[in-house]
Each structure stands twice: as structure tokens, then as C-alpha cells.
Amino acid sequence: MTTPNPWSLVPAADYERHMGAGGLDQLAPLSALFQEAYLAAQPDRVLVVGCATGNGLEHVSPAVTRRVVGLDVNLQYLGICRQRFFHLGPRLELYCTSALAWRAPPGSFDLVHAALVFEYLQPAALVEQVAGWLAPHGTCQVVLQLPGGEGPPAAPGVLELIRRAMKLVPPEELTALMERHGLEPRRSKTVPLRHGKSLWTGAFSR
Ligand SMILES: C[S@@+](CC[C@H](N)C(=O)[O-])C[C@H]1O[C@@H](n2cnc3c(N)ncnc32)[C@H](O)[C@@H]1O
Incomplete structure (x- = not known):
């Protein structure tokens, strides 16, 4: 039997409390980076x-x-996403799957956005997937967590499993993997957050 991805066990309310303004306060900066x-x-x-x-x-x-296609391993998150963005109708497709298992015809997307997810799977395998999904003129935007900063303590329990499952990916390692697939770095920056933590974001294209 395979071990479930610990993210599939984290209730949405716990996740949003942890990531929201009363916790790590990362939701607003992540939304701005997507924008x-x-x-x-x-x-x-x-x-x-x-x-x-x-x-x-x-x-x-x-x-x-x-x-708009969204991939996630947590079905509850996707249910909430569907409700919140009901106005997008059939434009919005949500799949409960590991990104590493999902298949799409080559060149299906103009923008692939992957924020704070490389830390939870094999980065080389996801980069290979992204390189296949991107259209010739497409862009992949990645957000990574940088080391340092404490942040408020996570609620005990399942979020602790997430913390243990996380493996920081250095931006240089990601860039080398992207380049191996012909995806060149175009722009990058570091985003300081409250609690002394910071994020790195980079855009890649052919
Ligand atoms: C820190 S959250 C992402 C934050 C979000 N991208 C944002 O910008 O606010 C990480 C997400 O990745 C999902 N996830 C973890 N492993 C995954 C995998 N193998 N495939 C797809 N999604 C995964 C988790 O369920 C969780 O929703």
C-alpha cells in the first residue's frame, strides 16, 4: 500500500488558518505573485x-x-475552490491528482504557475512535466520558500507531518533543472515576508 500524500489529510480550515494573516501570512503575498x-x-x-x-x-x-486548470491532491481544497470560483464555470477544471501523475497533451498551457509545491515532490520530475505542458511561447512561474525565519509555531498534528515532508529547493537547483529542459530564467526576485521568512520567485521560458 502506498503512503498517502500528507497534504491530502490537512483540513482546509487548518490550512487557511496556518497560511492566513493570523499564521504565516503567506496567502496575500502568494496571491499578489500569481497576479x-x-x-x-x-x-x-x-x-x-x-x-x-x-x-x-x-x-x-x-x-x-x-x-484554467488546477491540480491538487486534497479533494476538500478543490471543492472549496470550485465554490469560490463558481463564476468561472466550465473554464475552471480541477483535478484531484498528484501533479506528477497528471497528463496533458504537449504544449497545452501558456502559463504554468507552481507556488510552494516543488518543496513537496521530486523537483526534477515536476520540471520535466512542466516542460511538456508549456506551449513554445509559454512561461512557468515558480515560487520557492527560502531558508531562515521562524514563523509562528504550526498547530500540532497533521501540519507537523507537512513540515516534515517539506524539503527546501534552492533556486539555483531549480534553475539548473529548468535549463536542462531548455527553459531559461527570465526574471526573479526575493520577497520578504512577515516573521523574517522570505520567498523566491522566478519566471522561465524557452
Ligand atoms: C503551500 S500549498 C500551495 C499554496 C498555493 N499555491 C498558493 O499560492 O497559495 C501546497 C499545495 O500543494 C498541494 N500538493 C502537495 N503535493 C502535491 C502534488 N504531488 N501534486 C499536486 N499538489 C500537491 C497541497 O495539497 C497544497 O494545496
Whole structure:
């Protein structure tokens, strides 16, 4: 029997409390990073890897985007995402799956956004998937957590499993993997957060 991904066990309320303003306070900065990537790409088709409850999808404009696909291993998160973004109708497709197992025809997306998800799976395998999913002119925007900063203590229990499952990915390692697949770094920056933590974000394209 395979071990379930610990993320599939974290209730949405615990997740949002942990990530929200009373916890790590990362939801607002992550939403802003999605908005920046979205506005720069103006994508007809966008894929969000590890979309959780849909943070950032409020920036998707039906006038710009024909297809929004979200992947996540937690079915409860996807149910909430569907309810919150009901107005996107059939444009929004949500799949409860590991990103490593999901298949799409090559070149299916103009923007692939992957924020704080590389830390929970094999980065090389996800980069290979992304390289296949991206259209020739497409962009992949990644957000990684940088080392340092304490943050408020996580609630005990299942969030502790998440903490143990996380493995930081150095931006240089990610960049080398992307380059191996012909995806060149275009822009990057570090985003300081409350509690002394910081994020790194980078855009890659052919
Ligand atoms: C820290 S949260 C992502 C935050 C979100 N991207 C944002 O910008 O607010 C990590 C998400 O990745 C999902 N996840 C973890 N492993 C995954 C996998 N193998 N495939 C797809 N999603 C995964 C988790 O369920 C969780 O919703």
C-alpha cells in the first residue's frame, strides 16, 4: 500500500488558518505573485499546480483566459475552490491528482504557475512535466520558500507531518533543472515576508 500524500489529510480550515494573516501570512503575498505572473502572461490557458483552495484565482479574467486548470491532491481544497470560483464555470477544471501523475497533451498551457509545491515532490520530475505542458511561447512561474525565519509555531498534528515532508529547493537547483529542459530564467526576485521568512520567485521560458 502506498503512503498517502500528507497534504491530502490537512483540513482546509487548518490550512487557511496556518497560511492566513493570523499564521504565516503567506496567502496575500502568494496571491499578489500569481497576479503579477498572470498580468505579464495574459494567458489563454493557465495551469496552477498545487492550487489548494484557489488562492490567486480571483485575478483570472474570463475576458482573457479560456481555460484554467488546477491540480491538487486534497479533494476538500478543490471543492472549496470550485465554490469560490463558481463564476468561472466550465473554464475552471480541477483535478484531484498528484501533479506528477497528471497528463496533458504537449504544449497545452501558456502559463504554468507552481507556488510552494516543488518543496513537496521530486523537483526534477515536476520540471520535466512542466516542460511538456508549456506551449513554445509559454512561461512557468515558480515560487520557492527560502531558508531562515521562524514563523509562528504550526498547530500540532497533521501540519507537523507537512513540515516534515517539506524539503527546501534552492533556486539555483531549480534553475539548473529548468535549463536542462531548455527553459531559461527570465526574471526573479526575493520577497520578504512577515516573521523574517522570505520567498523566491522566478519566471522561465524557452
Ligand atoms: C503551500 S500549498 C500551495 C499554496 C498555493 N499555491 C498558493 O499560492 O497559495 C501546497 C499545495 O500543494 C498541494 N500538493 C502537495 N503535493 C502535491 C502534488 N504531488 N501534486 C499536486 N499538489 C500537491 C497541497 O495539497 C497544497 O494545496
